[in-house]
Amino acid sequence: MRKASIIGRNLSLGYTKGKVQKEILHGLDFELLSGEMTCLLGPNGVGKSTLVKAILGQLKPFEGEVLLNGKVTSAYSNEMLAKELSVVLIEPFLPGNMTVGQLVAMGRIPHTGWTGKLEDRDREVIQNALSATKIEYLRDERLSEISDGQRQKALIARALAQDGKVMVLDEPTAHLDLVNRYEIMHLLREISKNQGKAILVVTHDLEIALETADRFWLLNCGTPLISGLPEDLVISGQINQLLPGKKFHFSVEKGRIESKTEELKFDISGPKILVRWISKALEKSGVKELSGAVEVSEGPFSLSYKGIIYKSVEGLLEDLTSS
């Protein structure tokens, strides 16, 4: 089941400018497994898009090779590659006149004859792609008239209709709201499980990726690509590779990125959850210490500090920062 769809071996990538070869990534080794969703994480400018281009066969490596189903990608013709590999790119420009159904039908371009006429088999694949992404109801809507999240799903459906074994998505959740981000990532996970596809997602959404990805690839300047189960990377602390500066770290306890400040101890008593949020607000506003104790009570929420009762944290902060 877990077969490596794409294998990278000792891959060195970069761009040639004039006669100078500018190497961006060096000595990468990786395996993209079918039936799994892999998330590629790394800071901006580290070469994620370059790696994606190499996997798509659009960039020739300086050294090493990319194998697709055991065969070097450069040995594939454009059309054969298109039958194995499909993409969702960051492309803000889409023809507004096109309907969702027409967009998804474009996924069949590598499979149809020179006129692009759809056969029964093509229609079936398109229908399956629409239902897998749950956008059948949008089939006749125009791309200019649907939301960003719906458009992203339509683009995923198009990639699905291309019917390859591998799907690569470049930041599919950028510009989306929180709910849509979760929805898209869960959808992709579902597709990888149900259809046995190898899915590679480039993303910056660490928290959502932690929840949905089967595997992480961490890419950082000057270090080899780290691949592993997200949870393993968290436990071993390797996830902090993503945050090279001194300012932030990954909080194992809370499962998210936090600013690395010395633990501030405020004297706050009350229900634990409320205490956490109040100390967070105090930290953020730059309050270093309190000269007295804060008592919190819930239902109705109230704070008491130095004998004054506050109905919101904001009221307390105003008094603290103005003095």
Next chain:
Amino acid sequence: MQKNSPFLLLSAALILLLFSFLLNVSLGSVSISPSEILSGLFTGEWTKASREQIILNYRLPKALVAILAGIGLSISGLQMQTFFRNPLAGPFVLGISSGAGLGVAILMLAGSVFGLAAFGGAISPWAIAIAGTLGASLVLLTVSLAAWKVKDSMTLLIVGLMFGSAVSAIISVLSYFSGAEALKLFTIWSMGSLGGLVWDQVLVLGLVICIGIIPVIASVKSYNGMLLGESYAKSMGINPDRLRWLMILSTGLLAGSVTAFCGPIAFIGIAVPHLARMVWKTSDHRILFPASALIGASLLLLCDAVGQLPGSAQTLPINAVTSLVGAPIVISLVLRKNFSKEF
């Protein structure tokens, strides 16, 4: 959306084309009724010999040229707009029209500048067509060399526009130093004209247009793929480099030949693809190419009919009419609809 509506609309456009054709042929300094034209064409019997002369040797070739030019220009325009993904692109962005202009300018103006006025004012249309073709090919070849060097389609667009400006500057210099007679001749050519072509030339134009359409038919699917941009197109197995050469070849033949024979005709190439997109509400090139061809041909026929100034012996230059008549139509459509979203 009914499934057959695009074909219904295409049939309607075909009827519009036939109507425009009859109207175009029947109007002029002498108006001849469409029924007379039809019976004359099919039975070979004319009420007057002069009418047979007018129809067969003047109006019919002119109407056919209008159809061919309309088809050539709008299909070139559609290719350019899709390939460059730029709604302002037209058949002349790669410098074809200024190239043809340069060829004709050298023929007409340089003669007077360098005192080689061997033609004595009467330059045959063949000479003009050949000069135009040579000029257009020269500029297109230079741009193609640039295209071979640069891989980015935006750069190619800019290079094309720069070449156009440079060539126009050369024409300006030639115009500045040339005599009044030659200058007027050139100005008239640059206003465009559908008439004045003999049957042989119409046949040559028709043949070149047919050849120019072949690469378009061969790459309909690729143009559809290009709608999502070059990277997506590549990921779908389309070869944008191959498409670029086919596009240069096709627009060179289509727009180049039309410009060489009729002079630069503005507006049709840019506006017609937009009209087709608005009317058919699709971005599928299997529909858009025939739709643009039909609309382009009809529009040019109608513009030419207006330019006849019915009832008068005078005619307006076609370039002025296409812009004067066409521009308000398109501007009103653009204002009524959300233009950028349609593209």
